[in-house]
Amino acid sequence: MPKLDESLLLDLPPFSLLERSQIREILNRAVSKRYEEGTAIFREGHDADRFYLLLDGYLRVVRSTPGGDQVIVLHISPGQLFGIAPALRRDTYPATSIAAAESIALSWPVSLWPEFVANYPGFATESYKTLGERLGQIQETLTEMATQAVEKRVACALLRMVNQSGRKSDAGIEIAFPVTRQNISEMTGTTLHTVSRLLSAWQKDGVVSSTRKHIVVTDPHRLVVLSGLQS
DNA sequence: TCATTAAGTATGC
DNA sequence: GCATACTTAATGA
Numbered sequence: 001m002p003k004l005d006e007s008l009l010l011d012l013p014p015f016s017l018l019e020r021s022q023i024r025e026i027l028n029r030a031v032s033k034r035y036e037e038g039t040a041i042f043r044e045g046h047d048a049d050r051f052y053l054l055l056d057g058y059l060r061v062v063r064s065t066p067g068g069d070q071v072i073v074l075h076i077s078p079g080q081l082f083g084i085a086p087a088l089r090r091d092t093y094p095a096t097s098i099a100a101a102e103s104i105a106l107s108w109p110v111s112l113w114p115e116f117v118a119n120y121p122g123f124a125t126e127s128y129k130t131l132g133e134r135l136g137q138i139q140e141t142l143t144e145m146a147t148q149a150v151e152k153r154v155a156c157a158l159l160r161m162v163n164q165s166g167r168k169s170d171a172g173i174e175i176a177f178p179v180t181r182q183n184i185s186e187m188t189g190t191t192l193h194t195v196s197r198l199l200s201a202w203q204k205d206g207v208v209s210s211t212r213k214h215i216v217v218t219d220p221h222r223l224v225v226l227s228g229l230q231s
Numbered sequence: 232t233c234a235t236t237a238a239g240t241a242t243g244c
Numbered sequence: 245g246c247a248t249a250c251t252t253a254a255t256g257a
Binding site for chain 1: 248249250251252
């Protein structure tokens, strides 16, 4: 395993108030692991034995319906805590986390959670802040799903991915991890066919440019207009 | 307006 | 060359 550098955590919100020595302690007790694209870090319903911090890559947080289709609840970007079941007073994970791209995460046993909360200033408040933000985001997409037409939902989903992971490229802003039409349909409660048709139409209009598993938003403003949000 | 069915092409290991 | 990703048209709720 590679030696972990303190600078990995120094600027991340859950740890930004800590002394170097405390960060050293935290790193010394962390396990670092690499996950191939498509691999599960943990699965819904399983014993929550560890909590995690994403260092690099992107994750899909997924729940499965009784019918067997899956729903993408949200994405995790680098620097975020995840799998923090102890903060929810749960002993099982509420959802499955899948590496959307090759990813690297640190993890600690849940038995250390109370100690982190007690000893590290800012850790608890930051954790609950992340949870609050996620809840807010989920509620937002929920009302969006219930009230907006498919076209707007797909536009919003693209914008969310762009806002979370967008990188400027020559052609526009690209989503930094692989996404399929199937994935987008799982985020928006529609079918991959409808997503394919929408992306084809938007490509013809110069709003997006996509190849397999790769999407560039070439005209973000037009997409915002399509999403029906004001700005 | 959108899902479903169906039948195709394109892409990458 | 096979599985996976993607496209498109037709039909009907």
